[in-house]
Amino acid sequence: MAALTEDEELSLNAVAKRAGVGVGTVYRHFPTPEALVLAAYEHETKELVEVVPALLQRHEAPEAFRLWVTEHLAQYMTTKRGLARALQAAGSDDHAGVFDEIARAVAILIAANVTAGAIRADVEPRTVLRALSGLIMLKTDGDRRTESVKLVDLLWQGMQAN
Template identity: 50%
Template sequence: MTTGSVSSRRADTRRNHERILAVAAEHLAASAEVSFNAIAKRAGVGVGTVYRHFPTPADLILAVYEREVRHLVDVVPELLERHGPAGAFQAWATAHLAPYMMTKSGLAKALAAATAQRGTLPAGAVQSIRDAMDALLRANTEAGLVRPGVDAETVMRSLLGLLYLDPDSDWQRQATELADLVWRGIRAG
């Protein structure tokens, strides 16, 4: 056995885990109801596999939430590199944050139920989103594009209007208009 090799069983377990989370995210975008049977069927795994990975619906809901947040946060460095500070802010708000917020109505209801059962949302997830916004603002401030002292929390509150986008409308235009409005409010000079 070579150093760093991963057994095919472990790789299969990781693929199943990710497939279950992806299917559950789609399922929860439409409904707050968690059906392990429906999720297992769409993920192409047995229902026992779902229960092995996520013993309770709350475990699954919180894992989906953390996965979605991780995807939202992990893209920021790539956006900064590819688009520069101003373009990264716009791309993150319109192509990543808007779809994340717009499609989370079912997940939001499921999260409310899960946190009522468990306590609170994982604090690290909320902080990760703030940190991502802070990284975007810091890059823009250092580039002289955003005035110093703009608070990430304030900008996030300003973008909460993205929650009201309707996926069946011209949401891309509306997201761009909202991001542009916020951008003009934080811009330097």
Template identity: 50%
Template sequence: MTTGSVSPRRADTRRNNERILAAAAESLTGSEEISFNAIAKKAGVGVGTVYRHFPTQEALVLAVYRREVEHLVDVVPVLLRTHTPELAFKEWTNHLARYMMTKRGLAKALNAAATSPQELFAKTNKAMLSAITTLLEANIEAGTVRPDLDPETVMRGLAGLMYLDPKTDWQAQTVALTKLLWDGMCRCPSPGC
């Protein structure tokens, strides 16, 4: 019979897994190169621990990709609880831009790692569309954006974030793109609504 508590070993395993994924995501932000030694050092674990969690580079790349997409979806309800719908959308766009910076380094490795990239990307698109739809519905209900917005069109607009260069001031470019998109989505006719 279990008591419902998590054993210290399992908790440690989960923490190590998360630290490895965070270190790998950070490493892949500017490069598609994966060094298990560098990731282990950055995560504060032994290289054997990295290999136990992710026996191949492909397994690690796919796990980082899934983690990043999961985070983008999971953060939406949190943002909507803690911010106005407008600010939640804008903050989520910042999260999306950081994701795009990670995906940039992941892209080549991901295509090599995924046995069926089309299936993987279709699931990602579905998850992203769901997140955008939730954010738009909250803003429509708040009266901050036009009610006729199509989530797929908004997603295409946000795809411009893929062209950001992590070696430049991508944060300022994200703000500029978000403002442009928001102004187009805005319900009120005055500038800067």
């Protein structure tokens, strides 16, 4: 994934070298650089969404929300900033579908927190996700965790049940 987000030009040779495999192996699975970019994007989005039930199983709903945002969504959004160039080159216009998937994950977290009495029932998943879009502005070389915690705290205050 790093080769996809760090390099200005996407090269399957660079990806193969970083992965420690031959370029033929990469081409067998991904006939074009764009196919590799789209597969990586879909894989990371799936992981982001699928971690939600596990977080809710291991943590109280408010903590699960915070961990998902600070440990998972912040990382996802920071890496997607670099991947955006590659997605544009790939001609992908599936951003709406990805937004819908992530909004469903947020809806699950919101429902758990409403049930727990931690947040208001009128909180809308898409509004929360739009508010969290500020995570994309976090610097990769900065203290992403501290900054994402500040953003979650601010948002949480607005969502809290009275």
